Amino acid sequence: MTRLMNCPDPSPAAPARRTFFTQAGVGVALLALAPGVRLVDLARARAEDEPVTSANRWGLLIDTDKCQSGCDECVSACNEEHGIVGHGRPETDAQWIRKVDLKDDQTGHELSIPVLCQHCEEPPCVDVCPTGASFRRDDGIVLVDKHICIGCRYCMMACPFQARSFIHEELTGQRTHAPRGKGTVESCTLCVHRVDKGEQPACVEACHREGHDALVFGDLNDAEDQLTKLTRASATRELRPELKLNTSVRYTRF
Amino acid sequence: MLHGLTRTVGMIRSFVVLFIFALSGSAGLFADVAKPQIPASRGDQCVEPVEIMRRNHFEFIVHQRDLTVHQGIRTKRHSLAGCIDCHSTKTAAGQYLPVNAEGEFCQTCHTYAAVKIDCFSCHAAVPTEKISQSP
């Protein structure tokens, strides 16, 4: 019956008030996280009516020494977060992040790495998309605008990492924050709905929960960020460096 | 040349109109369609006046969708999730009914207007998480 019960208050004072509470909420939520997880400073949390800018460049660092072979908690967390359910047809089922087991052809050294959309600075999928449905957000996150995706799959042909999936069947039970449907292409969004709230991607949280901490999320443009400090301190590599895509996902110690 | 073209177009148009009238007359198409019964929604006021929403709701939704997808602007006033939050109804057992189910908020008008909804092949048609403060 009261105003509060309903959808947003149109009075001009409301947005500022809400923004404040949102930011405060983010701060509290992060403080509540276990120690060891980097805190996103309150100052960097964007107000919900502010557009993203190239001041940030979100990225991920994957420590291959810490990533455990046989562990796929990041994959399950991703599936859970986005409501990705298999249909018992592995060749057509969607996969946004996968564990790839690697074995050095020469030395026999084995390791296991998660592979997901590498959020390239020069994404081939964006170049080839005829309608502009594949795009790179100003903060570096590569997304598919499924409203204008016609399902031609040219981006899947162009992706150097096999990171994209096509939805091969009708879906039901989607999550509110993760719309997905038949006939369009999708891939890792770096949990954009969480990033926009100042939170970490689901895979990063899951890896931390398991005590592995092999995934570190952060802002590659922020010199003070833990991610930037780590990437500066040790040698990292991007997958398929010969293509010079300048990926936002980096791997270290291999 | 132009005159002939105009005449031809005019003839085609009158033929089409006649055809539709004949069809609707014989099948009673106009008479049979009942006015939509719009289910009650939560809260006491929509985000825009009702007359404006009836005509322009899609303008708001499309505008918001582009802002959200491309610029990460996630204000809730014109978000589709907000619509669903207020306008979905529950069964007696407390289960949400999808807004695009027959007779539900979106579908009832869209059936009347014979416009296909393309939102819910991807978007959740029931609230799955808290968006606004609606009960």
Place this chain on the structure above:
Amino acid sequence: MSQTIFHPSRSSRAFWGTCGVLVVLVLTGLFAAHHMESAGHWVTGMTNRVVWGMPHVFAVFLIVTASGALNVASIASVFGRSDYKSLSRLSGLLAAALLIGGLSVLVLDLGRPDRLIVAMTHYNFRSIFAWNIFLYTGFLGIVVVYLWMMFEPRMNRFVTRVGTLAFAWRIILTTGTGSIFGFLVARETFSSALLAPMFIAMSLSFGTAVTLLLGALVFRLKGENLPAELTGKLARLLGYFVLSVSLFVAVSHLTHLYSAGHQGIERFLLIDGRPYSLLFWIGQVLLGTLVPAVLLLSDRFKHAVSVPLGALLVVIGGLAQLYVLIIGGQAYPMSIVSGFSESSTFFDGVIAMYRPSLPEWGLGVGGMALAALIFLVGTRVLPFLPVPTPDQPRA
């Protein structure tokens, strides 16, 4: 100038019977497309690894062939060989029909064909695919104008100019189609500038072959034969086109064999990657190149069926070539970390299974049938066919 008189196809039981068969095939194709769209693509053989399948083999074949089908018209109006003029109307019609057939397959395979309008309203000009949308629609428009110039005596004087534009346009169009694959920098099997000229050679070859086949059919249906002298010339030309395609194919494989990084894929396509290696040697090389080259070029095999048989084999070889290129190129695993063997739940490091499904065949064959149907019905509606002039053969 030309004294050739043209008339439409005659209505006959054979003519409408052929059209009837084609209509059934087109309807089957539409049904297949509807099934794929309503069930989702899981009912096809296409997967997240082999994302383009049988429909794309047919669609690319038809589009490439469309450009080549204009050969006869180009030879007549651009290169001034008036003896080809009697067939140039037919050649224009065939080009338009093949393009419409190919585009229909491509569009009906989309995940969201209902959003085709989006492809017209949202353009990404960095995408060669978006450029191709212009190239294809532009080609159709130019061919229609080209036909008008040929049909309307008062416009005949512009034929050379429009024909030159059409010729340039179709070379660019085929370059664009080849570049859809050539620009895939991430895939070693495709990424190559050679694909553009190879596709041009393929278009010349496939287009001439289909002109000979469908030309023979439409003449046959009114109880005549394709003009013998012209057939002989086109057959010889086709022989040379077939050899030019094989040159590009050979150079491309040899280049790959020279680089250590490409030896895996070459071994796969040429030796142990069945069915692709078999399709390459038997379909593309033996049936699609060697046999037609002999049939079309050697005087020792002059026979009534050697030209249509040679042309048919070129078509079969062309489909085999595109199958090996498009599907074989995706089936071979893409290496993400060089120097490492990969394995995962997403089929990294393994050869992808692909089996074309019935709906895909239906859609592809439906597109071929649609092209043939538009061609046949076109000849019935307007005077595309030259009236035979036995007393004064046009040499």
